[in-house]
Amino acid sequence: MKIAILGGTGTLGGGLALRWSAHHEIAIGSRDSEKGKRLAEEYRQEVKERHDGYERIQGGENTEAIRDSDVIVPALPYVFIPQMAKMIEPVVKSHAIILSPIVPMEKKGDHFIYVDQELSMQENTKGSAAELIAQYLPQTRIVVALNTIPAIMLSKFDRQLDYDVFMAGDDQEAVQVIADLLKEIPGLNPVYAGPLPVARQIEGLVPLLLNLSRHGKMKAPSFKVISTNIKEEVQYGG
């Protein structure tokens, strides 16, 4: 597969490039072509001793990276979603999968809060970053994942991972493609949480994690959900 990582020059994008290059072609996108190329070279050097996929990492400008990509990861701050969508729209392959790790979040005083996105749908006008992307790019298939995984843990090979990765999306085939990609990273366990509106719940967990880190002194906290093995059917609500 060809995976484009827009803003692949940042912490999250870099960690994904290092790991996925073992099996896939990776295009590191940046607003600045030279920066994209420079970071791609840095990642190649880092990967060289780990696996033989280093030549599969290339860098350049964001729109170049998108071309012919099967999966696009916008690893950018949420405020740039509208700009990013305009950039993707003319070059994206129809039915390409967009994996959104984006968390709309801001700091308010001494804590972090979730920032609802304005959607233009009639009934529910507030939503997640992933739904906003879906609204801008209806020809693509959106899967939300990785939001709760600390990028700093992905960025170095010697860091042991042991996390559940919550996923949401409407297209089951796209969800499966992303789940398979996530399983290629040792220590990540993808768990499907439901259709795209569930994205808001997943993204909304991240300000909590940052508040736990800041006030509860937890280092790079994330999630591993406890599930029981009792035989009875467990149902909440109706």
Ligand SMILES: NC(=O)c1ccc[n+]([C@@H]2O[C@H](COP(=O)([O-])OP(=O)(O)OC[C@H]3O[C@@H](n4cnc5c(N)ncnc54)[C@H](OP(=O)(O)O)[C@@H]3O)[C@@H](O)[C@H]2O)c1
């Ligand atoms: N950091 C984490 O632990 C973590 C974990 C899970 C999810 N996330 C989410 O993943 C996304 C990326 O996180 P990150 O920490 O890697 O972000 P980041 O380092 O702050 O930024 C990533 C890249 O975004 C690009 N960028 C900055 N301003 C831009 C603009 N005006 N237009 C287009 N691109 C711009 C930059 O690339 P160029 O300068 O090369 O264009 C930058 O390297 C965020 O939405 C974040 O919420 C982060």
